[in-house]
Amino acid sequence: MVSARPAATPQGRRRRTLIENVHAWLFLLPAIIGLGVFEFFPAFFAFWISLFRWVIIQGPFVGLQNYADVLWGPRSEAFWKSLGTTFTYVLFTVPIEIAIALGIAVVLFRPLRARGFYRTAYFMPYITSTVAAAIVFAWIFNPTYGLMNWALEGVGLPAQRWLDEPSGVIELIAGGLGLGVPAWAAGPSLALIGVCIFTVWHFIGYQVVIFMAGLGSISPEYYEAARIDGATERQIFWKITMPLLSPTTFFVLIIATIGALRAFNQVFVMTRGGPLDTSRVVSLEIFRTFFQQGNFGIGSAMAFILVGIILLLTFFQFRLVGRRVHYE
């Protein structure tokens, strides 16, 4: 049957290959144009911009001067401070998210009544917009009429200014006990902690889902064998679940860290980087430099440094678990 077709001759086959190639490229064209114009070209263009004095309009070429300004020049103080705030934000969200999500996933994974209901409840915050949900949290944290202060009063603690509070949490706690702490031990501002609470609330459901998928990929035979050998639940958790779940845990750790490094919406809506810049994370610093001050050159240099950190984490993930991550 095949021999009846023109493809059987060498020219025919070449022609068909050519047609197949043309077709394939036509299929790819829209996606390639889109990705080329709005992903690839900009990635290089961003570096190009960062090499110029570029305040709204392009100025003279300055080489790596913008990077010097950001890393140790006139911009460095604000930049390093924002980077420090970002890492604090990561530190006060990611481990807590992972611990709680793991605690939920392990319990929820077993057959249990109302499982579907729980999963829905946990996942709901994740799909709501960070902007609208952050507005709701700003209301919950309201210093005058807010729910949080009512809860604090309920347990006999003094009301707080929450998102308007620049003092560190350790300083506040120590102050409440009548103690003073040195400035370096003041801790992150209560405003930043407020944003952290929102972040944990928002992202936990996503991590529960990923952990559940990870738990599902552990073969039940391990558990059966362990039970036959008389292992306790605690032993099973530490000796089987945790080690076999470690690729998932690592994946969640990296994804959550990258997400936290990039956080913008919730901080912008809840605090705008204030009070006294104590919640000005790096993406807000970039936004201020680039959009509010119009300094595209410096803004691009800052963005590139942040991107460098993110790519480093991505590479870690690929190197360490890349081969063990597989998609359906």
Add this chain to the structure above:
Amino acid sequence: MLASRGDTTDASAAVKPRRRPFRPSSVLKHLWLGSLAALLVFPFYWMLTTAFKDFFEASQFPPTLIPRELHPENFATAWSEAPWARYFLNTILVATSVTIGTLITATLAAYAFARMEFKGKSVIFTLVLATLMIPNEATIIPNFVIMGRRYLNLYDTYWAQILPFVASGFSIFLLRQFFLSFPKELFDAARIDGAGHLRFLWSILLPNSTPVLVTVALFNFLASWNAFLWPLLVTSKDELRPVQLGVQVFSSEFGSQYHLTMAAATFVILPVIVLFLVAQRQLIQGYARAGIRG
């Protein structure tokens, strides 16, 4: 690892008898899971109940957990205080365009990667995967410049909100994986019957790809619905703003009218929650399978 076995676990749960003997440990489990669920859902309750209070009840301390009187007219008031219909039309227009655009570009590209032979395939595919690793932060300033007067001149247009998102490496990747898993025999049979690529794609492959198409569509629609920073940069006119910008502006303008702000937040959150409740299986499994970044 991320190949979800969520389905299998659901199945195994269904096989076990529904009623289990009472065990004290399950009470503890429900206590733990239930109190966390209550904490996570409570902000929604608080939003909704504040939206139903009048101004005085909303701004009183201590607050009332259950509204004394219900004031549904707050929603009408909040709705009339800002051009919400316009915001919603804008968001729906942009999100729908992005979703349809992505479905078209990604389906075609994914098909080429999965079922066609051409020169440079592996290089191009690697480049597409590489876009997954380019974070937004790297492209946002140059894209802002590209949208400016010197280049595309698209500030304050819908195009500026749509175009950057109609090609998505992630969607291409997801669809390609699914297309690859599609039995090759069907493809060969269709070819022998004389069906071209487009014909096969349209009448055989796509009708059998509904779950993955729905997942891709939902991801893109939700991302577009929730977009904030990019529209903030490229729009300055109220009539082009999407709901996320609208609710943010509303909350700064009506800052002390908490009942109205919460009514506005309800407008924005409720449609997504309804969508989620309708399509939650697709969404949760999609997120679990893809393991995408937030």
